[in-house]
Amino acid sequence: MHFSTSHQFKAKVEIMFVWFFWSLLTLPEATGTNAGVNVKLTQKGLEYGRQIGIASIQQKLRTIHVPDISGTERVDPIGKVQYSFTGMQIVNLGLPQSSLGLVPGTGVSLSIDNAFISLHGNWRVKYLRIIKDSGSFDLAVSELSISTTIAVMSDDTGRPSVSMTNCAATVGRVSIKFHGGASWLYNLFSSFINKALRDALQKQICPLVADSIADMNPHLKTLNVLARVDKYAEIEYSMVASPAISSTSIDLGLKGEFYNIGQHKEPPFSPTPFSLPSEDTSMLYIGVSAFTANSAGFVYHSAGALSLNITDDMIPSGSPLRLNTGTFGVFIPQIAKMYPGLMMQLLVKTEKEPILTFESNNVTVQASSTVTAYAIQPNSTLSPLFVLNLGGSVSARVYVTELKLAGAVTLNEIYMSLAKSYVGPFQVTSLDNIFKMILKVTVIPKVNARLEEGYPLPAIGKMQLVNTQLQVLKDYLLIGTDVQFKG
Template sequence: MVWAFVFVLLGACCRAEGTNAGLKGRVTQKGLEYGQQFGLEAVKSLLKKEHVPDLNGSYNIPLIGDVGYSVSRIQIQELQLNESVVSFSEGTGVRLVISNAHIQLHGVWRVKVLFVPDSGSFDLSVSDLSLSTELGVSRDDSGRLQVWSSNCRSSIGRLDVKFHDGASWLYNLFTGALQAPLRYEVNRQLCPELGKGISDLERVLKTMQVSAQIDPFAAIDYSLVNKPVIAREHGDMDLKGEFYGVGKHRESPFSPAPFLLPDEGDHMLLLGLSEFSANSAAFVYFTAGALRKNFSDDMIPKRSPVRLNTGSMGLFFPELKQLYPDMPMELHLSARKQPLLTCRPDSLDLVLLGTAEAFVVLPNATLASAFLLDLDASLAGQLHLDSAKVGGSVALTDFSLSVVRSHVGSVQVKTLETLLKLALRMVALPMANKKLKKGFPLPSVYNLSLVNSHVKINQGFVLVATDVQYKA
């Protein structure tokens, strides 16, 4: 339905009211109109598969008397929604107005005249049909979207019916007399049936997840933190956007700062991704011990002049190769504090505070600690986005090294720091940027893909402005 598309967009996406959000989403009038285009086509396809509820009643026909009728197995053969307008209803939700619509139906009739039953099929044509309704939106206590319908009105300008089989030749003589009661019954069913569809949507929304596990370490809470804000030309939603540990929901030391989405109507969808969300993810991975990696010499690029063995590392630790001549080594890297991301205009700043502990691999395969270093690095990053991938680039802005302890004598700190900085700039970062340039595929949500996308880094958040394209 067109409603489903609108709220898929909203749910994938406010003025700050109440709790600050980690993620913000906005559907513009342009997005709503696109939803109308394919949403109504989806309605046509869906309705043609559905049976209209049975109609039962009686009517007095002159010269014949009371005719009890039952109309069943009604199926839509053709549906033309010639004029339709969908718009935001400020403070409520979305308003849909359909006018000059035409419906062609086919079904089975049964009548009983003077206790004599008869049956056959019929074709029913409804023209100049008009319907208007509003779909309200709110938030329940669990952070899920709530919907309801209100102010539904419908009218039918003309109804024509033609009977087949049985004594159809007789009943067709009296179709003029049947038009009024049939038009009344059909019109009486329209708004209640629409209300049932909205109730079905509401039941689905009540069962939708408001969190998702990303991997064995982290999950994300994307529940609504405020009621949706519906303005004249857009609809906004605030989502929590906080990562938490799987099995251990530790409170993050960060809290979301308020931010506002810009007034921009050129795209269908605006998404605001705050630095709070990224930093809550970093906190989860840090506390879970996931930000660590062990390296051996066979993992070092062959073109690297520095190897993980005592002969090579002895250039910076003179006593190392004397104490452990020609022995392999391991380097254990880990974060000593969680990474910290800061969004500032046109740049992402990332601070990494880590440790590097080197071990000598002894002949019996045990590890002997050689030295422990603190490594501090600052990076600046850029993002780019296209219809299928997200990528970027990073550059080193600062790097420092200090010795925490050494079991192998004095350390040539400055020489080692200069060499590591050179290795980062000449080897590690080019390798990372090569992967970042290729980008990472974006998942398709509800068969929606991003097109004409633009990304801009603002103070405190990243803004994604995009159109969407639906592929059935």
């Protein structure tokens, strides 16, 4: 089964830069718990992050402020020469070559080569006490290189934070073209401004790169570590271990477990370890295990949310089968005799949590419930008629919509047995067709309406999934997607 979507957004550079660090979050210590959700960030994803990150750093470097430079030098045979270089502004800056690398088991390295900066400024000199001269100059810095290492850690909320651990910036060549003034002064200026500019640039570059990396942290804090689903449930996406960093991808495990709101009670089953395939056609792969889906069933069952009162007004008006003692009296005559002409009500509720199974291209759900039938007396009191044990299976279709995993189910078959009768013995098999119809027109639509609302996937900020595909594999769902950020 596949679902694809294509949304195009113009993204802010600062927001987009953070996305490839989303998969680097880690907690201070691994818990040893198996993951319910696995995530793989591929080389394609890292390349996207590199492009956006370089754009962010380039914007930050454009804010470099080159201070005015002044001083006095003795020049034979003139004597003392007072000089100043003022108003230096960056007019062009480029980072044409860069690479983002994974250091297995360690972190992320970023290198920039053959960068260039062009500046324009003014010069002024005074010598022989009374002679003044001035003009402008253009300065080109080339063969500029920057290398840095980015560390990832966890803040006190379990969300990721990033920082620069080391940085080196090297200015290669500096060339100057002067305009105006006496030409004999130019060689004098060249040596002064060359050294001064190197020092000024090399002092500012690494702090600005560090600022650019630190700017990601407010966006990383938007990670939905605990995502509210509805009034019953929330899902936790905290890390269960440190990320596994290889030379080609970043793999990490998220808890991926549903809980009742405010009550983090563990279910009577645990995640089964699973690994994502080595695919790399998408930026990001998310594997959602059957454990995650089944923890949802456990939560909703525990909350009593998997129950439904069915009344006649929920059955289509055109149906010949009505929820009254007359209809059921055809199959169970004693009902019509004991409770003639009364409307009925059915209470369907789960006896234990439903179990979802993922097989190749197939999702099935096994559910065990009871159905209690009541006759509604004229004074609205309920008289119990019988209790049935109801089992069955449904097929499910799952898909991704925006940042949610959604689905729909269809009823395959049901199995019934009599648990208790208040009207005497009867043949349960005679009710197969009527109950299958009732479930199809009442219970299944309610279930599908909730499934259509979807359940949140792990996300940062205004992240959007693009070109998304979903596959049902053995024991988990595999979502392959590209990523964009809404500005």
